[in-house]
Amino acid sequence: MADDNPTGFPPGHHHVLDGQRYCPIRRRPYVNKLGEAMxxxxxxxxxxxxxxxxxxxxxxxxxxxRRRCGDCKNPRMVNPTxxxxxxxxxxxxxxxxx
Numbered sequence: 320m321a322d323d324n325p326t327g328f329p330p331g332h333h334h335v336l337d338g339q340r341y342c343p344i345r346r347r348p349y350v351n352k353l354g355e356a357m358x359x360x361x362x363x364x365x366x367x368x369x370x371x372x373x374x375x376x377x378x379x380x381x382x383x384x385r386r387r388c389g390d391c392k393n394p395r396m397v398n399p400t401x402x403x404x405x406x407x408x409x410x411x412x413x414x415x416x417x
Contacts, residue, residue, distance in 0.1 A: 325345045325346060327343075327346045327358070327360070328343050328360075334362070334382045334383065336382065336384070336386070337386070339364055339365070339367060340364060340365075341363070341364045341375075341382070341383045342362065342363050342364070343360050343361070343363075344360075344361045344362065344363050344374065345361050346358050346359070346360050346361075347359050347360075347361070357378055358378070358379040359376045359377065359378060359379065360376065360377055360378075361374050361375075361376050362374065362375050362376070362383040364383070364386075366386075366387050366390075366391050368387055368388075368391040369388065369390065369391055371388045371390070373388040373389065
């Protein structure tokens with residue numbers, strides 16, 4: 320028997336964030352670096368700048384937050400996770416100097 324609903328959401332389900340509509344495409348299993356199994360959902364939306372369709376993945380319990388395609392995203396915006404890692408590495412390097 321084929322799965323009629325591959326996303327796990329009710330038919331017609333979508334999220335609207337600042338007027339931008341995100342529609343779930345599929346749900347897929349994923350195992351993170353710690354070995355924990357979880358579900359990821361692929362969402363499709365249109366870039367508000369150029370109109371090109373793009374796909375963003377989130378955990379099943381989260382809503383998508385990326386608003387632009389890869390070509391239009393802000394290159395100056397720094398990923399907060401990378402900034403945090405940089406600060407941690409910097410602190411370790413400073414501690415080794417002492």
